Amino acid sequence: MRSLGVTLSEVGEQPRWDWTRLDQQQQFLTSQSKFTMFSGGFGCGKTSVLCARVLALLMLIPNNLGFLGRMDGKSLRASTMQVLFDMLPSSYLSKRNDQQGFLQLTAEYGGSKLIYGDFKDLRDLKNLPLGFFAIDQAEECPKEIWEFLAGRLRRKVPVLADNGHRQYHVVGTCTTGGRHYALHNDTQCRRCSAPLPAFNETFAPGADCQTWELIVYNNYGVAVCNPEGPSHWIFQMFPGLPGQHGTSEGRPGYEAFHATAYDGLHAGFLPGHYLPDLEALYQDNPLMWDRYLLGKWVEAEGVVYPQWQRGIHIITSDAKRWDGEPLFTPETALYEYIDHGFTAPTAIGWVAIQKCECGCERLNYYLIDEHYEKEKVISFHAASIRMHRERLPLKLLGTYLDSQAFSKILMGQTGTPRENELYSVADEFMDHGIYPVPNQKDWKAGHNRIGELLTPDPDHVHPVTGAKGAPHFLVMQHCTNFIYEIESYKWKKVRNQLVMSDEPADGNDNHMDGLNGFITSRPTEYTPPRKEDEQPTWLVELDNLVLPGQTHMAL
Numbered sequence: 001m002r003s004l005g006v007t008l009s010e011v012g013e014q015p016r017w018d019w020t021r022l023d024q025q026q027q028f029l030t031s032q033s034k035f036t037m038f039s040g041g042f043g044c045g046k047t048s049v050l051c052a053r054v055l056a057l058l059m060l061i062p063n064n065l066g067f068l069g070r071m072d073g074k075s076l077r078a079s080t081m082q083v084l085f086d087m088l089p090s091s092y093l094s095k096r097n098d099q100q101g102f103l104q105l106t107a108e109y110g111g112s113k114l115i116y117g118d119f120k121d122l123r124d125l126k127n128l129p130l131g132f133f134a135i136d137q138a139e140e141c142p143k144e145i146w147e148f149l150a151g152r153l154r155r156k157v158p159v160l161a162d163n164g165h166r167q168y169h170v171v172g173t174c175t176t177g178g179r180h181y182a183l184h185n186d187t188q189c190r191r192c193s194a195p196l197p198a199f200n201e202t203f204a205p206g207a208d209c210q211t212w213e214l215i216v217y218n219n220y221g222v223a224v225c226n227p228e229g230p231s232h233w234i235f236q237m238f239p240g241l242p243g244q245h246g247t248s249e250g251r252p253g254y255e256a257f258h259a260t261a262y263d264g265l266h267a268g269f270l271p272g273h274y275l276p277d278l279e280a281l282y283q284d285n286p287l288m289w290d291r292y293l294l295g296k297w298v299e300a301e302g303v304v305y306p307q308w309q310r311g312i313h314i315i316t317s318d319a320k321r322w323d324g325e326p327l328f329t330p331e332t333a334l335y336e337y338i339d340h341g342f343t344a345p346t347a348i349g350w351v352a353i354q355k356c357e358c359g360c361e362r363l364n365y366y367l368i369d370e371h372y373e374k375e376k377v378i379s380f381h382a383a384s385i386r387m388h389r390e391r392l393p394l395k396l397l398g399t400y401l402d403s404q405a406f407s408k409i410l411m412g413q414t415g416t417p418r419e420n421e422l423y424s425v426a427d428e429f430m431d432h433g434i435y436p437v438p439n440q441k442d443w444k445a446g447h448n449r450i451g452e453l454l455t456p457d458p459d460h461v462h463p464v465t466g467a468k469g470a471p472h473f474l475v476m477q478h479c480t481n482f483i484y485e486i487e488s489y490k491w492k493k494v495r496n497q498l499v500m501s502d503e504p505a506d507g508n509d510n511h512m513d514g515l516n517g518f519i520t521s522r523p524t525e526y527t528p529p530r531k532e533d534e535q536p537t538w539l540v541e542l543d544n545l546v547l548p549g550q551t552h553m554a555l
Contacts, residue, residue, distance in 0.1 A: 231488025322466030
């Protein structure tokens, strides 16, 4: 098969589609990673290089089958497909049906097929094994679209030998290294002449590879996107993307490339006036500047806690005071909050509280540990709580649980002693030795108090760095789930409008709800030590607690 570069050169397109002008384009075009994303600011050639990658996968892998999609079908046809057909000479096509969203190349160019369209009828792809998929404007797509298409990547296109025969790796160790190598119907290895087992493409019991494994072309998922906020699934899945608080970590097997609008200008993709116009437009909006000019993944709007900054709110797990003394003393108060979930995670945080010694007369709050698990029973969470308590150096003074968890609901299981008993989530925790008190439910009050703690106080000295003008809420760096939530916690958008409501959006709110109820409850920073046989005050209060509709709540 001829290369895409040779093919384009033959039709006089090579000077126009010069992928060496922007290194990131060339790297994206030639990447061998299974999943690849090209992200960047305006005008850095994302759609054009996506189309080139699609054509390469069609032309260089014979009899391939791919899908090219975009959330908006009209935009796909008006923009993406126009770029693709501008690159693809009509003489290369044996079939094209825009109404059905289908094209096929001639046999001379491999005969591969491409399905294109939006994502409304993905069920049609359910039983089709794809060799690749490609998405334009991937930031518009929900994560489920990506996962659905990734699940369709199972097309096996054989890499044929020069004589047209299929090639195989065969179980066993070849003297030249690796597995044996054979063509179909061979009885011995073509490298070391060792005898081969009978032809069998199944997995032997306990084997980690097929007896005869067909050598096939790789499958790929590729996409391009404009940057969104760091809570977006793309930022979470693809490594190396620049964000508000550092680069993304991503997953193994995923590769991302990033370019700025200035890269596009230097490559000659943009007219000279374009960037000065954008700079004038965004000069008073640094977040939009970062996103659309520099291609950074930043929350441009709608975050619930814009005061949060990693540089001033996160401390290391072994942090000491700025003067070298231990950060906590034996008198430092420790509390825990629980936000219980069933399918959603159960989030638990351990918060140390102490009176500041810098003279500002306020309290410092430290989130020093966390537990974050979903779809687990309460006994699992209770065991984890006890483990965390044992390893923390401070003495626990109280546990706060969402007040709704104290409501009585029918939770008994058939065949158990409590089959017909009404009891609550709080009762379940108590059954396992965890004795919580209900927190205060006033989200708006809690939101304000958390915002006050996050806002740098000009009279407050940072307890770790010693810098003046510091917040009163700090988080240890290993509390990664809390950090993710507070950075992705956004206001809910009003449906069919661009404005935000005064309520937070659902999701990414387990720690946020737990912390809110805890802070609203106004726990004290210090309780004098008690005798070992003396019941803690909060447990006595719980024993005497009367809820609406009850005469007394028995422990």
